[in-house]
Amino acid sequence: MKVLVAVKRVIDYNVRVRVSEDHAGVDLAHAKMAMNPFCEIALEEAVRLKEQGIASEVVAVTIGPKAAQEQLRSAMALGADRALHLEHDEALESLHVAGLLAGVVEEEQPGLVLLGKQSIDSDNNQTAQMLAAMLGCGQATYASDIRVAGESVTVTCEIDGGLRILALQLPAVISVDLRLNEPRFARLPDIMKAKKRPIESRAAQSLGVDLAPRVRTLRVDYPAERQPGVRVDSVDELVDRLKNEAGVI
Amino acid sequence: MSSEQTVRTLVVAEQSSGEPDAATARVVAAAAALGEAIEVLVVGSGAERAAEQVARLAGVQRVHCCEAAHYDHAAAENTAALVAGMAGEYTHLLAAASTTGRSIMPRVAALCNVAQLSEVVAVQGPDTFVRPIYAGSVLATVQSDDALRVLTIRPTAFDAVGAQEAAPVAALAAGEDTGLSRLVDEQLVSGERPELSSARVVVSGGRGLGSGDNFRLIEAVADRLGAGIGASRAAVDAGYVPNDMQVGQTGKMVAPELYIAVGISGSIQHLAGMKDSRVIVAINHDEEAPIFQVADYGLVADLFEILPELVEKLPRHES
Ligand SMILES: Cc1cc2nc3c(=O)[nH]c(=O)nc-3n(C[C@H](O)[C@H](O)[C@H](O)COP(=O)(O)OP(=O)(O)OC[C@H]3O[C@@H](n4cnc5c(N)ncnc54)[C@H](O)[C@@H]3O)c2cc1C
Ligand SMILES: Nc1ncnc2c1ncn2[C@@H]1O[C@H](COP(=O)(O)O)[C@@H](O)[C@H]1O
Numbered sequence: 001m002k003v004l005v006a007v008k009r010v011i012d013y014n015v016r017v018r019v020s021e022d023h024a025g026v027d028l029a030h031a032k033m034a035m036n037p038f039c040e041i042a043l044e045e046a047v048r049l050k051e052q053g054i055a056s057e058v059v060a061v062t063i064g065p066k067a068a069q070e071q072l073r074s075a076m077a078l079g080a081d082r083a084l085h086l087e088h089d090e091a092l093e094s095l096h097v098a099g100l101l102a103g104v105v106e107e108e109q110p111g112l113v114l115l116g117k118q119s120i121d122s123d124n125n126q127t128a129q130m131l132a133a134m135l136g137c138g139q140a141t142y143a144s145d146i147r148v149a150g151e152s153v154t155v156t157c158e159i160d161g162g163l164r165i166l167a168l169q170l171p172a173v174i175s176v177d178l179r180l181n182e183p184r185f186a187r188l189p190d191i192m193k194a195k196k197r198p199i200e201s202r203a204a205q206s207l208g209v210d211l212a213p214r215v216r217t218l219r220v221d222y223p224a225e226r227q228p229g230v231r232v233d234s235v236d237e238l239v240d241r242l243k244n245e246a247g248v249i
Numbered sequence: 250m251s252s253e254q255t256v257r258t259l260v261v262a263e264q265s266s267g268e269p270d271a272a273t274a275r276v277v278a279a280a281a282a283l284g285e286a287i288e289v290l291v292v293g294s295g296a297e298r299a300a301e302q303v304a305r306l307a308g309v310q311r312v313h314c315c316e317a318a319h320y321d322h323a324a325a326e327n328t329a330a331l332v333a334g335m336a337g338e339y340t341h342l343l344a345a346a347s348t349t350g351r352s353i354m355p356r357v358a359a360l361c362n363v364a365q366l367s368e369v370v371a372v373q374g375p376d377t378f379v380r381p382i383y384a385g386s387v388l389a390t391v392q393s394d395d396a397l398r399v400l401t402i403r404p405t406a407f408d409a410v411g412a413q414e415a416a417p418v419a420a421l422a423a424g425e426d427t428g429l430s431r432l433v434d435e436q437l438v439s440g441e442r443p444e445l446s447s448a449r450v451v452v453s454g455g456r457g458l459g460s461g462d463n464f465r466l467i468e469a470v471a472d473r474l475g476a477g478i479g480a481s482r483a484a485v486d487a488g489y490v491p492n493d494m495q496v497g498q499t500g501k502m503v504a505p506e507l508y509i510a511v512g513i514s515g516s517i518q519h520l521a522g523m524k525d526s527r528v529i530v531a532i533n534h535d536e537e538a539p540i541f542q543v544a545d546y547g548l549v550a551d552l553f554e555i556l557p558e559l560v561e562k563l564p565r566h567e568s
Binding site: 167 | 322323326329348351352353355357358359360365366367377380381382383385386387388389390391392393394395430431432434435436438446482485486491492493499501506517518524527528541543544545546547548555558559562563564
């Protein structure tokens with residue numbers, strides 16, 4: 001069974017984002033970029049499925065500018081067998097990404113597609129569900145455990161009230177959560193080898209998906225700052241202030 | 250263009266065993282900010298009973314009720330197909346940004362070939378919305394050009410609507426069971442405590458607690474205040490407490506009257522989930538901890554010394 005993993009290039013999660021001067025967006029120039037943390041987990045799971053002899057091939061795919069090939073190199077260093085790049089310079093919406101991924105699924109015919117549950121830049125949490133809809137297949141979101149057996153996959157999903165375990169027929173689309181696994185670090189020799197491996201790159205437009213924007217960002221702002229707080233010196237002072245100043249207890 | 254179009258909104262409500270989810274009244278409030286035509290869909294076993302309550306939420310004009318077991322347990326494939334089938338009648342489809350809403354609504358949007366907007370915190374017009382991005386570090390004001398807008402609403406950003414005389418409830422024929430996924434098991438935490446995302450007071454513990462056992466200290470404070478209990482990701486990852494207690498970018502969004510963070514450093518990802526709380530208290534022995542930057546009241550102290558004293562001195566919660 002082939003496993004397709006969608007990986008996205010995003011700003012590193014440690015970087016503090018800045019609103020651009022004209023408030024048109026955030027300033028990403030010179031910001032440190034990385035693989036979306038949830039995509040790292042999706043990739044790790046795919047690689048483990050291969051190590052267990054369940055997956056036959058792990059294919060990583062990214063949609064983004066030329067620089068996103070960096071994340072594909074990381075994916076190969078971490079164990080992806082092949083890397084597909086759909087080049088596109090402008091930011092895309094989840095609907096477009098899902099449409100493009102559906103095109104890739106059509107060509108590659110994977111048994112399982114793994115995605116992150118959420119991009120840490122857009123915080124959309126949409127692409128996996130949209131892709132599953134387009135493919136007409138089952139979906140599981142927030143996966144914290146994945147077990148493939150024959151023609152089906154059993155997935156533990158983290159939900160608001162606890163855990164829900166679902167069984168899906170393959171092919172299926174799964175979005176993964178933080179507790180699914182602990183991604184490994186790439187080893188230096190693997191990083192060196194990955195540098196020489198081919199990346200199958202082509203224009204995103206070549207898939208014939210309508211990529212016209214549906215949503216326009218009118219402006220971006222910092223949220224209202226909280227009023228500066230005070231230091232209290234004792235439990236007595238804290239309780240007193242909560243009671244008599246804030247009126248919350 | 251779009252602003253002249255008549256708004257007609259369908260709210261996809263959540264219910265379990267006939268009890269509508271508390272977030273529904275807040276999502277209806279977001280719908281009311283769009284326009285007056287508000288209808289609600291309730292599905293699954295118990296939908297008929299839940300529909301009676303939903304019909305009494307102020308502003309709701311009609312409730313569609315589909316009592317069928319293949320919509321239970323947030324069955325995304327079946328529910329999305331049903332909602333997409335109704336979408337032609339509406340300009341806006343809304344649901345709470347819960348794990349259920351976030352699973353279903355993108356699927357609905359894709360079936361309708363439109364974009365979806367997640368975690369909307371403000372409605373500025375029928376086509377213009379505000380939503381946090383980059384873990385809430387910034388707020389984006391976005392305009393949607395689609396004729397159908399599919400949104401998930403962050404419930405804590407809207408005040409629940411009040412009550413009214415019951416609106417009519419109409420039975421809706423069930424769609425097919427797609428059979429694409431099957432429930433194997435569900436392990437729900439039955440809490441005697443208030444639900445985290447709607448609790449008036451939340452007390453959260455972080456890695457500083459050092460063990461699951463030590464969370465007893467947090468529980469004692471929460472008992473005093475009738476509070477819900479939350480945690481940082483580090484505390485959940487370390488196995489101190491279950492995952493459904495995680496507050497933050499990838500956990501729950503809370504905005505209680507009072508949030509007490511104990512032994513939590515205040516990473517941007519944690520702040521994303523709680524910085525809209527009305528009053529924030531931080532207890533941490535590191536005076537440089539970033540949590541103090543958002544705290545209204547900061548106490549630099551060892552939590553193991555402070556919490557027992559705090560329990561002692563807090564007034565007892567009357568329930
Ligand atoms: C993609 C992604 C998503 C994430 N999502 C979330 C999320 O949703 N929610 C979340 O919380 N995190 C999230 N994180 C993790 C986040 O970056 C932090 O690692 C995490 O919040 C740290 O938790 P903490 O504050 O409990 O631990 P630490 O950062 O280790 O802080 C522990 C604090 O306890 C204090 N302390 C220790 N002992 C005592 C004592 N005896 N008395 C008083 N104080 C004490 C220390 O001074 C310290 O400030 C995410 C990370 C990533 C990469
Ligand atoms: N440009 C992209 N290229 C590849 N995968 C993507 C891209 N955008 C989103 N994804 C995948 O979809 C997941 C969820 O993203 P989102 O719906 O944007 O929050 C990510 O974790 C990726 O697995």
